[in-house]
Amino acid sequence: MGWIEFGLAMMLFMASHRIPSALGVKDSLIERLGSRGYTALFSIASTLLLLWVIWAAGRAPFVPLWDQTPAARWAVNLVMPVVIALSAFGVGAPNPFAFEGRSTGFDPDHPGIAGVTRQPLLWALALWSLAHLWANGDLAHVILFGTFAGFSLLGMKLVERRRARMMGHDWDRLSAQTALVPFAAMFTGKWRPQSGPSLVRLTIAVIAWAAVFHLHEWVIGVMPNP
CATH class of the missing domain: 1.10.287 (Helix Hairpins)
Incomplete structure (x- = not known):
């Protein structure tokens, strides 16, 4: 069953x-x-x-495939703040490239989270899945997190392709200061952040991280400490 x-x-x-x-x-x-x-x-x-x-x-x-290691637990704890930050700054933000973003209010000269990555929520899902895949080496969780990792990575290609088709000739103009890979636009000089992060979204991210950390044992049944 x-x-x-x-x-x-x-x-x-x-x-x-x-x-x-x-x-x-x-x-x-x-x-x-x-x-x-x-x-x-x-x-x-x-x-x-x-x-x-x-x-x-x-x-x-429970069908074990590999043992959990302290390094894997540390990886989850280091990755999760990034996951939650990408989610907090991505959902509902002006970002016509992502399904979780808003198509209105986007300024290609000030792309905001899209300057970091055009697909923040899918990257959050991918990082969450891969970190938890390493830390959970039994068959059911490997299927679970492996499926989600593949779903998110494949989803990036599909969403990008669909949005590029919808935007047509506007794609090059709108995406000029963005990139799919996180921070690639900044490292290649295509984008430079011109203002600090939204304090409201940053506060939401901190509160969400604290809630996830402290409620993890109660909701999931496992304490997330390294």
Whole structure:
């Protein structure tokens, strides 16, 4: 039963990110709830499904593949602040390149988070998955985090391709000071940050990190200390 629940949870999570768009449900909900309302609803549903997937992986039969090491636990703790910062600065920010961003208010001369990376949330998911993959070497969690890592890395290509097609000739102008790989635009001289980070989003990131760290044992069942 453990494997059946885990498989069902994984399928529903993946389907929730594809079926609404394919069946036109997404457009219908946006029309009724507005863009922000839909984003809030989708975020809540995705979070609940993600928690179910993680809990189901923990209840699946334990099949060890490799042992956890102190280095792996340190890696998770060092990566998670970056993951949460990318999420906090990416969701709802002016960023027409990412599905979690806003198409309005974007200034190509001051790209904000898009100057760091055009796909902050997908990079957050990839880093979260890869760090936890290293730290959890049993079969169920390898399937879980390996799938999410592949999903996020492949998703970057698909989202970039779709947005480039939608923007057409405007893509080169709008993306001139951005890059897909984090900080690549800054290292190549295409972009220089001209102001500090949003204090509101920075505060949200710090609070979110503290909440995730302190609630991890209660929600997931494992203390995240190295």
